[in-house]
């Protein structure tokens with residue numbers, strides 16, 4: 001892995017393959033030359049269509065079984081066979097919208113590692129936990145499920161900062177990233193409303209090994225600026 005990590009999580013966007021190809025081509029051109037490990041997590045269906053210079057591909061989720069009667073699921077080997085080298089597990093949208101538990105997330109991470117994929121393992125507290133001062137406890141519990149491996153990177157994504165335009169403060173990020181490093185000793189990315197306007201300030205926080213970017217990763221010029229801040 002070269003340098004810090006700049007990861008684009010497109011979530012369930014863009015709406016068509018034509019737009020996905022166009023967006024990916026723009027991103028490929030604009031990120032060229034940045035001394036970072038660059039990752040793109042498009043929706044599953046676009047994975048086999050994309051082959052990008054200098055950008056590794058990953059899936060936004062994976063199932064924990066290798067094959068069989070699991071309608072609608074996608075296995076680690078299937079992802080590998082269409083070009084993915086990474087997967088995200090435990091994103092808060094899967095934990096909170098789909099209802100995935102820590103145990104399920106752990107199984108997904110283990111299955112992905114077994115297949116030779118690298119893993120971004122997401123953790124993060126909800127607003128009531130932060131307000132009650134329970135954020136470290138909540139994340140500590142989530143971390144107890146993380147398989148410690150050189151192929152795992154943790155992403156700290158406070159749920160209240162995702163898609164809200166309200167990022168965690170540098171102090172909050174510094175505290176949590178130091179805590180995560182002390183517990184598991186892995187690289188830690190920050191995610192949650194990373195934008196061009198805050199990238200420089202957040203990239204300067206100690207123990208930030210990169211960013212996992214949602215909304216702004218759909219805007220290639222802004223995404224390039226975020227990459228420049230990380231590469232400084």
Ligand code: 13P
Nearest residue numbers: 009162163192193214215
């Ligand atoms: P936003 O950058 O849109 O807040 O999303 C963050 C995220 O969930 C990345 O996985």
